[in-house]
Amino acid sequence: MITFLKILKKIFLPITLLTVLSVLCFIALAEAFYMNYASPNLFSGMYLSIVIPITLVIWVLYFIDRILLNKISYKVIILSEIGLALLLFLILSYQNSKTTIRFETNKSYVLVIFDSDKTSSITFQKKGLFNKELIIKDTNLIYLNSSYEYKNELKIETPKNWIRTTTDQNTFTKDGKNVGYIFVTNSELPKSYLINNEKYIDSLLQVNAIK
DSSP states (O other), rough: HHHHHHHHHHHHHHHOHHHHHHHHHHHHHHHHHHHHHHSSOOOHHHHHHHHHHHHHHHHHHHHHHHHHTTTSHHHHHHHHHHHHHHHHHHHHHHHOOOOOEEEESSSEEEEEEGGGGOOOOOEEEEEEETEEEEEEOOOOOEOOOOHHHHHTEEEEEEOOOOSSEEEEEEEETTTEEEEEEEEESSSSHHHHHHHHHHHHHHHHHHHHHHH
């Protein structure tokens, strides 16, 4: 019994950030195997396939962590792990950041035009570390700088009362040049849009110009 306790102390003490992660990974791995055994389905299979490699990586790092503890100060190890964890958190937060345009309108469609010659003066509000949000209440059509057209993290958020949405990202010709846009409607795309999207978008712009 005493020998067993000594082994446990040698494995888990002193406690570092990787000690906690290793234990959490063990719990997640046990849960994944149980779910896959008790009720095998697509979710349990995917969960297991994700947990296994992550657990193996963490355990390898933990093994290295135990070796380094015999050669480097405990304080240095702790501070290094916390620093790396914060850096990883910032990188992941930045990679998963989103630029959201949230429309609050009673119209049946919203339209975002990426036209650098007609850039809106409104600015995005910062939300969280790296996320940005723009709330549009007074119109269902906005102009943004053409650079936003190529942002993969750009998300159009439609009114909450819309049951379904159909989205099309395309281009139309304006003053001899191609201008990108995102058109979102709360139903299927109109037939007239499918026949000639440029003419349809032009008509929407003319209607809004008259208003």
